[in-house]
Amino acid sequence: MKGSGPITRRGLIGSALLAGFTAKAVAQGFAGLGEAAEGFAPVVPGRPFTFPGDHGPHPEFRIEWWYVTANLVDAGGAACGAQWTLFRQAIAPGPPREGWTNQQVWMGHAAVTRADTHRYAQTFARGGIGQAGVEAQPFHAWIDSWSMRGLEGLNGTNVAPLELRASGADFSYALRLDADRPLVLQGDAGYSRKSLREQASYYYSQPHYAAKGSITIDDRPVEVTGQAWLDREWSTQPLAADQSGWDWLSLHFKGGDKLMLYRMRQTDGRHYGSGKWIAPDGNAELLASTDIAMTPLAFTEIEGRKIPTAWRIEIPRRALAIECTPLNAKSWMGTSFPYWEGPIRFGGSHEGLGYLEMTGY
Amino acid sequence: MQLATLLIGLVAATALWSGVQALNQQARNAYDRAAATFGGARTAMLVSRDGASLPQQLFVDLRRAGWPVSPVLEGRLQIEGRSFALLGIEPVTLPAEVGNAPSVGRSGMVSFMTPPGEMLVAPETLADLKLAEGARARANGGALLPPLRVQSQLAPGVLVVDIGIAQTILGMPGQITRLMVGKAAGKHASLASVAGDRLHLIEPDADTDLERLTDSFHLNLTAFGLLSFLVGLFIVNSAIGLAFEQRLPVLRTLRACGVSARMLNAVLVAELVSLALVAGLIGLVCGYYIASALLPDVAASLRGLYGAQIPGQLSLRPEWWLAGIAISVIGALAAAATSLTKALRLPLLAAAQPRAWHQAQRRWLTYQSALALAAFAAGGGLLWFGDSLMSGFAVLAALLLGAALILPAVLEAVLSLGQRFASRPLTVWFWADSRQQLSGLSLALMALLLALAVNVGVATMVESFSRTFLVWLDGRLAADIYVSAANDEQAMEIKAWLRERPEVAAILPGGRADTQIAGAPVEVLGLPDHATYRDNWPLLQSAGNVWSRLRPGDAALVSEQLARRLKLSVGDRIEMPAPGGSWPLQVIGIYADYGNPKGQITVNFAALTRRFPGIPLTRMGLRVAPPEVPALVADLREKFALGERNVVDQATMKAESKRIFNRTFAVTAALNAFTLGVAGIALLTSLLTLANSRLPQLAPLWAVGITRRRLAVIELLKTMSVALITTLFALPLGLLVAWCLLAIVNVKAFGWRLPFHVFPMDLVWLVGVALAAALAAAALPVLRLARMQPASLIRIFANER
C-alpha cells in the first residue's frame, strides 16, 4: 500500500475527465477507474526512467498529470499560492490516433490564492488536434493559452528552468521556476505501489524549485517570489473502490527538507497514511502508515461540506509535531470535480510552508 | 336565453383567442428548442466573413490565444431522400451556457466521441426515420451513420454528431463552419491578431432567426385571434345589454328597497365574473381543440414558409390556462362596462322622455364618423411614413377600424336615400324604421363588416397568391425531371448514361452554394444558359437578354426578397462572399422566388463552379417529352438505386409544392370561417336583444291593420337589407384589405409582392354566405314575431313595458 496515495488522489481528479465534468460523476469515476484497464500498459517494478523523455506523455498508460504548486510572497511580504495542473486521460486504449479520433482528453486546472481571495479556472480539450498536449523535447505542456514550457538550457534531471503561465476570467500568472538539484523518484525508484493488489504508478517529483514571477488578480499585477513543487505521475489502474477521499500535503521546511505526506480515507474507516522525507542533499526516506498521525484541528464549512482545514501532524520517528493552518480556509476548487487545494503554513517542532489538498468531502 | 348568448360569446371569444395563443406558444417553444440546439442566435459566434468553411486550425489557434470557442460544423444530409440538418459539435469545449444543447451524458460522452459515435436526434426525428434507438441509418451516399440516440430537447430535423464524425460524413476533413463563443472569457488576444480579417463576431441576440422570420406569421395569427376575440365581445356586450334591460325593473325595485348602488354593482360583477370563469374554462377547452385541429396546418405553413419544425403534439403551459381565464374575465367586464356604469348611475325613477331618437342618432353618427375619419387619417399617415410589418398591420387596423366606425353613417345615408324615394307608407316606414334600428344593430353590423372584409381580403390574397404561384411554378419547374445524385461520381455516371438515352432532349446541370450577404444566409443558384430558362424563368424586371449576359460570370439575377431586403434594383452592383474572395456581380434581373425564406442569387452554372469549387455537382434537370417521363424515371431509379426524392418528375414536384402552399393558408382560411361564424352569432344576439324593444314599434302597425306574418316578413327584409348594404360596403373594403395584405404586409413579411387580382365569383359567393348568415340570425326573432300571441301585442297599449 505504500506510496499508492498520490496516484489515487490525482487519479480521482483525473477521473473527472472521463466522468464528464460534473461532481455527480464521482462515483462513476471511481467505478470507471477501477476497471477497464484492458488494453493499457501495466505498471511494473524496475522500469528505468529516462529524462527528458519521461517528462513527455505516456499514452500507453491510462492517466497522467503534470502538477505544480507554488508557495509565494509578494513584494509587500504577503503570502500567496499558485497551482497549475494538466491531466491527461485516455478514453480508449491503442496507439494514438490522428485528429478528432484521438483517444486523449485533457483537463487543466489553475488557481491563485491569497489570504483574502481564491481564484480558479478549468478548461478541457481533446487530443489529436493541437488544443492541448505535452512534448518532451523541447519540453512544452499546454492547454489553450496555459503552458508549462522549458526555457533555454533546460536541464532534464532538474526539470528547470521552466516558465508557467495560466489565466482565468479574473486572474492570471506567469512564473519562472529554477532548480539547482535533481528531481526525486518517489516510492521505490519511481515505482509507487498503490495497494497489495499490485496496483501502482510511476511517480517522480521536483520539490526544489525557486519561483519568481507575477500574479495578476482583477487586473492588478504583483511581483512574487517563493518555492514550488512539481509532481509527475502516470498509471493505468489507480483507484480502489473502497476509497472515499484523501488528505495530501507537500511541505517545504525552513531548513530545506521536504516532506510529501498523505492519508487515504477508506470506507471501512481504516485510514491509511504514507509519505516521503527528502533531505536537502537528496536523500529520501519512505514513511509507512504506522509512522504518521494526522488529526484534524479545525473545520471550515464550504458549499455545505465540512472540511478540516487545520491539522496536527505527528511523525515520532522524525521527532516531528506540527500544526498546519491554511493561508485561506476557503481555497475551494469549485470545478466540475470539486476539491480543496491551497497554501498552508506550519509551526511546532518544525516551521515552514506547503500545500494541502483534500478531496472527497 | 341571454345566459346562453352570454356564454356563447365568452366561450367563442376565449376559445379563438386562446386557441391562437396556444398555436403561437407551441411554435415559440419549437423555436427555442431549435435555438438551443444550434447554440444558435443565443450564443455569440464567430463566422467566416466570406461564408466559406474555416480550417479547424483556426479553432486551435483561437483556443491557444485564450478565446473560449467551440467548433461547429453544419451541413445537410440526405437520408431516405429526406434532407436533415447535420450538426457536428465538440462536446468537450461546448460552452456550459449553451444550455439545453446536447448535454452529452457523462458516460455517454465517450461513446459519442469514439467511432462509430452516436447520432443524437429528437424523438420526432426518430419517428420520421422509422428507426429504433440504437439503429444506424444510411446516408443517401451509402455511408453507414452512427447509431441513433434520442435527446428530447433537440429540435426535430436536426442530427447531432461529434464534430470529427460530422467531418467524415460531410467529407470536410479539418473544416468547421462556425465557432461558438463561451461567456467565460479571460484575457485573450485580439481576433485580428489570430485570424486576420477572416472572422467576424456575431453578438448573441435575444430573438432567434426563426422567431424573426416567423414573426409575421404569428402576428397574422394573433391579429385574427384578436379580431375573433373582439367580435366575441360584441356578442357578450349585446347579451349583457339585453340582460340588463330586462332586469331594469328588478334593479329599480332593489334600489328603491334601499340596496346601495355599490352593493348592487358588486353583486352584478360577482355574477358576471363567475359566469366568465365558467365560460373561460369551456372556452379554453374549445381553444385547445381548435388549436389541436389547426396545429397540423400551422406546422405545415411554418415548414412550407420558413422551414421551421413544429412538433405535432400540443403541449401547453399552466400560464396559458391562467391567461385564458383572465382574458375571459377581463373581456366580460370590458363588455359589461357600459351596462354596469348604467346600473351604478341608475336613477330611482324611470327616466324622462329621451331626446328625439333621430337627434341622438345624428350626434352619435357625427361622433363616430369623426372617429372614423381620424382612423383613416392615421392609416394614411402610417401608409405614407411607416416602413415595417407592424406599420403594415397598423394600416390594416386603422382601415378596418375606420370602416367599422363609418359603417353606421354609410347605412344611415343609404337608408335615408331609400326613404326619400319611397312613397308608399309601408315603404317609408320600412326605411325609417331601419334607420332607427341602426344604433341597436350597429355593433353587430360592424362585427359583420369586419369579418366580411377580412374574409374578402384574405380570400383575395390567397387566390391571388395561388394563381400567381401556379404560373410561377410553371416557370420555375421548367425541366421535366429533376435528379439529385448521391455524390459527384454517381452524377457523372448518371450523366453518361443519360447521354445514351435518345428521349433526353437536354441535361441541365444545376449547382447550389450557400453564402451570407449582410449577415443573412443567401443561396446561390447556378443555372446554364438554356432555352428552358430563357423561356420560362419568372423574371419580374430585367435588363434584357439576361441569360447570355450571365455567361461571363460578372452578372447575376437576384430574387425579389433579396432585392427588397438589400434595396437592389437592376443595374446595381453587389459583392458576394465566395471561398476565393469577394465576387463582384452586377444585378441584371430580379425574379420571383415565392416561399423561400432565404434570399437567392442566380448566376451562370460554370461561373458558380469556378467561384465555389467545392460545391456538389449532383443536381440536374432533364428535358424529356412528357410521355417518356414515367419510363425514364423508373429506369433511373432502378439503374442507380435512387430514392423517390432523388428522381422527381415535374408533375409530382408541382403537386407537392401546391399541396404545401395550399396548407400554408389553411389556418387563415379556418380562422376566417370561425370569425364569420362568430359575427353571425353577434348579429343573432343583437337581433334577439332588439326583439323585445321592437314590440312598441310594431304594435301600432299591427293595430292599424298589418298582419303579424306581414310584419315578420318586413322585419326579415329589413335585417336582410341592412346586412346586404353592410356586405356591399364590405366588398370594396375587403379588396382594400387585400391590397394592403398584398402590397404592404406580404412585402414586409415575406419579401414578395403579388399581383392583385379580383375574383368576382368569390365575392358573389361571400355575399351569399353573408346573407345566409344574416338570414340564419334573423330567422329566430322573426319566427317568434310571426307566432306572437295577439295578447302580447295588445298589452303594449295598456301596460308599461
Add this chain to the structure above:
Amino acid sequence: MTRSIVLHVTGLTKSYRAAGEEIAVLRGVNLTVAAQESVALTGESGSGKSTLLHLVAGLDAADGGEIRLGGVSIAELDDSGRAELRRGRLGLVFQQFNLIPSLTVADNLVFQSRLAGRHDPDWYEELVERLGLGHLLKRYPEQLSGGQQQRVAIGRALAAKPLLLLADEPTGNLDEATADEVLALARDLVTRSGCGLLMVTHSTRLAATLDRQVNLHAGVVA
C-alpha cells in the same frame, strides 16, 4: 233622420285560460253603436270592457256570438281579412303607443289612410287644422306632449274615415283639462266624419259627456 247602425254585437262570449282555469270574461254581450253616436263603455277593472273593444277591433277572436261591423260579420273573416277591416273601416286609439316612433307626425297621420288607399287630402287638411297639428307635422312622436300625441292618434285613426272609432282609455295618461280638450276634439270629429265612437273609460265624468253609457258588469251589459 234615422242613423244607420255601424256596430251590432249580439250574444258575444269570450273566455281566457289562465293558470289552467277557464275565466269567462264576456258572457253574452249585446251592444249597438250608430253612426255619429258616441258610446262610453264603462265598468270596473276586469269587467271585460277592454276585451270587448279588442274583439270589436278584430285584434282577437271571440268564442261565440256575433259582431257585425257595417254589415260585415267579423267572425267570418280570417286574420288578413280582419287586418283589412281594421285598416279601412276602423280607427283605433289606445292609452299609449298609438304612433309609429320612426315616422314624423305627418307620416303618422297619413299612414293608415294611405295604407287603406283612402287618403283624402281635404279631409286631411281639415283634420290637421281642427286638431291644431299644423306646426307639429315635422316632429317625431317622442317630441310631443301626451295630449299632442293623442291628438295625432285621433287624427291618424280618423284620416281613413272609418265606420267606427274605437278608443281604449285614450285619455288615461292625460291630465283632466287636456283629457277634456282631446275628448271634445274627438267627439267633434266623430260627428264631422259621420262615424260612431265606442270608448272604454273608467271615468264616469268623461263617460257622462258622451251620448250614451253602457256599463259592463260580470261579463254582461248591466
